[in-house]
Amino acid sequence: MVLSEREQVIRDFADAHGWSAADIEPILGDASFRRYFRVVEPSRGAILMDAPPPEEDPKPFIDVARYLTAQGLRAPDIFAADAEAGLVLLEDFGDARMRETVDAGDAEAERAIYRTAIETLVELHQRPPADVPAYDRAVYQREAGLLTEWYCPARGLEVDADGYAAAWNAVLDGMDPAAPQVTVLRDYHSENIMLPPDGSQGLIDFQDALIGDPAYDLVSLLQDARRDVSEALEAEMLAHYRDLARPDYDFDTAYHVLGAQRNAKIVGIFVRLWKRDGKPRYPTMIPRVWAAMERDLRHPALAPVARWFDAHIPAELRDPAGTLGGKFAL
Template sequence: MSERLPEGLDEFLDDAGWGGAVIEPLPGDASFRRYFRIRNGGQSAMLMDAPPPNEDPAPFLHVGKWLAEQGLRAPGIYAERPEQGLVLIEDFGQDRMRDWLDTHPDEERAVYAKAVDALVELHRCPPGPFDPYDMAVYLREAELFVEWYCPAVGLAVDGAGFRAAWEAVLQPMLPRQRPGVTVLRDYHAENIMLLADGAQGLIDFQDALVGHRAYDLVSLLQDARRDVSPRLEREMLDRYIAAAAPDAQFEADYARLGAQRNAKIVGIFARLWKRDGKPRYLPMIPRVWDALERDLAHPELAPVAEWFAANVPQHLRDAGGGEIA
């Protein structure tokens, strides 16, 4: 990560009342965004550097303000200059759920229970003023698998059949996601902060859409970056069902969205390597692939499962996705 400071940062911090603060770069993620911890005496804040044209902080500001209006724990916004890509926000500390659980494994069940309960609370809110998670978006995401993963492992596949299979699987679900709930889309252990007051803070929600209530649950319980045992997944799924009382097709839709999301993630991780030169995501593919295989076993996924059987050789599947060239 480059530690070069954003252009215009000194003026921005001066105007925000944080002039002369100590600036600490933080590790980046899979995007062009960078983060810095800003310390001024006994106070601290987080700086988001989301430089145009590759990034735009406006969606983060839009979603974050809406979440705060609903009483959910998005970071407070101290200062903003969207045209420069600079946003100064509340510092949620350093207890990221994934890292904290590495050192407190006995607390796993309780922490996941709180994360599930936060989704129940979010889903009781009216859907936010965001675009719909519609068929076009689902297909565009799923097709990342054939666009990036398949070429990376040397597979020539039936792209039209892939799209048709997903349409057949997802179409029955669409009426059940109306009027819908706010879907954060990256709700997992790396994007949940454990706060000093016992609450869980939300980050990385700028891509929110209005869609199906199962999506963020899948994101949490079939986490690409952290092992979640099938037993814990089942327990937390049951916890959500007991609290939210979804319709009878909820578990089938959970499998649909699990398979769609996991196919997308395999494609994204292949793209991060082949296009962006970021190989650190490749070791996560077997974990994602394992969840994908479990989702494909659901009877409602038959058209997509048949496509995988015809297009992805068993030796690649047995190897958790195989080697990417």
């Protein structure tokens, strides 16, 4: 079989690092330009990440993985890397993800797995922060703005984007300045938590980590865009976090503000993945995300943003029944 130029680069990289006898098999990718391969020999295996430049840079992933490992957390070991070529050979956690495992189990198994995931965050938040940029006002605004940039045009809505940004500024001004600054993985959810055979929980997809509020990754986990988390389980796990971490700032407000911010971002990203990148499965998840955002918007601290939504996005266009994907053609 004749290999493409990129496939030959991947093959040469594996060969150069002692895997010349391995089969290289593609596996499911994600929403980015990255691709993943399973590198398989009879007695061992690894994952090969292909993060091709200039679209991707694997160095942040490598740096955060090494930080997490140094802090005693379960990130994949890095076996070899060529950051300039965009290639990383790393530990294979297997195929068992939190999402499928929880969905196939009973309520007690779900609670146990979520409790462990909460305890991992508590442990992370007790460690010195990683050497990564800050999750600052500009990032929050840029992310929240994805909703007006992508979702509103898909709905045929012309909205006051400046007023939207002003509403978010008013809300963010009310955040507790005493909030501790911790490493925020930013995509800490059921499809990015692996369950290796050793019984641990392995972390993946953390290359976009920033320093910010502890509540953000709780939102990512408990208001998961990819599976339903009951409000009862969400409340129980938040209580578990509070019992262990003892947050001494206005954690409740932070949780709902960052919940609304993250969910607005995800709605925009999912429409972008559909409209720009031709990935039609993503709009089907928007109703779940929107429902969580509506709950967050009921918190008094979100009043300025809630008023903007009420003025600019009619209730019937908030995608309560998943109508977006069916109403608009690619």
